[in-house]
Amino acid sequence: MWDYTDKVMEHFHNPRNQGAITDKQEGEKVVTGEVGSIACGDALKLHLKIDEATQTIQDARFQTFGCASAIASSSALTELLKGRKVEEALKLTNKEIAASLGGLPEEKMHCSVMGQEALEAAIYTYQGIPLDTHDDEEGNLICRCFGITDTKIKRVIRDNNLISAEQVTNYVKAGGGCSSCLADIDDILFEIAAEREKGVEVATQVWTETNPPTATQTAPPTLTNLQKITLIQKVINDDIRPILAEDGGDLELFDIDGDLVKVQLKGACSGCASSTETLKLAIEATLKDLVSPLLRVESV
Numbered sequence: 001m002w003d004y005t006d007k008v009m010e011h012f013h014n015p016r017n018q019g020a021i022t023d024k025q026e027g028e029k030v031v032t033g034e035v036g037s038i039a040c041g042d043a044l045k046l047h048l049k050i051d052e053a054t055q056t057i058q059d060a061r062f063q064t065f066g067c068a069s070a071i072a073s074s075s076a077l078t079e080l081l082k083g084r085k086v087e088e089a090l091k092l093t094n095k096e097i098a099a100s101l102g103g104l105p106e107e108k109m110h111c112s113v114m115g116q117e118a119l120e121a122a123i124y125t126y127q128g129i130p131l132d133t134h135d136d137e138e139g140n141l142i143c144r145c146f147g148i149t150d151t152k153i154k155r156v157i158r159d160n161n162l163i164s165a166e167q168v169t170n171y172v173k174a175g176g177g178c179s180s181c182l183a184d185i186d187d188i189l190f191e192i193a194a195e196r197e198k199g200v201e202v203a204t205q206v207w208t209e210t211n212p213p214t215a216t217q218t219a220p221p222t223l224t225n226l227q228k229i230t231l232i233q234k235v236i237n238d239d240i241r242p243i244l245a246e247d248g249g250d251l252e253l254f255d256i257d258g259d260l261v262k263v264q265l266k267g268a269c270s271g272c273a274s275s276t277e278t279l280k281l282a283i284e285a286t287l288k289d290l291v292s293p294l295l296r297v298e299s300v
């Protein structure tokens with residue numbers, strides 16, 4: 001039995017927006033993005049209804065064949081999409097989908113990646129961009145068992161700060177068949193680790209009080225207190241609060257004591273039965289990812 005959050009189970013038992021979109025008015029367009037295959041164990045069709053004048057997603061529905069986390073990820077994705085502008089929706093990451101569920105077991109992160117891919121497929125269809133010219137399909141084929149290119153593997157490693165071939169398998173399945181591509185995946189990980197180190201050197205040189213690091217930059221191995229506080233505040237504002245706001249929640253940074261980050265939950269989060277899970281899985285994991293793996297989060 002997987003260790004799913006309450007939110008995953010809630011979406012699994014009461015999936016939102018299941019089915020196809022059968023109606024549209026003048027000025028609206030319905031498109032579908034389809035990924036996965038039943039042979040691979042998961043498949044997802046994401047349907048979007050877009051208002052052409054405002055470029056806004058009016059409705060999002062899904063049909064899936066998959067496990068509890070595939071259903072929950074698809075359901076959460078449709079909730080995240082309604083009311084978003086098309087260009088904004090295209091920026092949605094698999095990490096945000098997983099975070100909106102309070103996190104997913106790492107072995108199930110491929111479900112969030114599948115949601116993001118279906119979203120891109122639907123929007124590219126809407127924009128008239130042929131899917132076989134999509135970046136992820138270009139590049140060198142690394143995993144023949146699952147048809148995964150190096151471009152796609154690099155993207156998922158960068159987006160999710162992955163560090164092992166096992167994690168890559170969990171996120172995109174590459175390496176999960178005959179295993180013959182694992183050495184190539186290790187080479188890609190090595191290449192990106194070298195890139196990250198380079199990035200750290202640059203960041204260390206330019207970070208100042210008035211020019212703090214961006215949330216997506218890799219943190220240097222040792223942050224000064226001022227750099228750490230600045231980066232924690234920035235990650236909370238840019239990466240965590242927008243996700244909590246999707247559910248009417250919010251949080252404020254209360255204090256930082258060494259590696260202990262004290263926060264106050266606000267709005268829907270303050271009375272939410274799953275707030276402990278939300279804290280541990282979403283907030284702490286994001287801060288560990290983007291600031292320092294030593295950080296712990298406590299609600300005050």
Ligand code: FES
Nearest residue numbers: 143144145177178
């Ligand atoms: S080629 Fe990647 S698992 Fe077989």
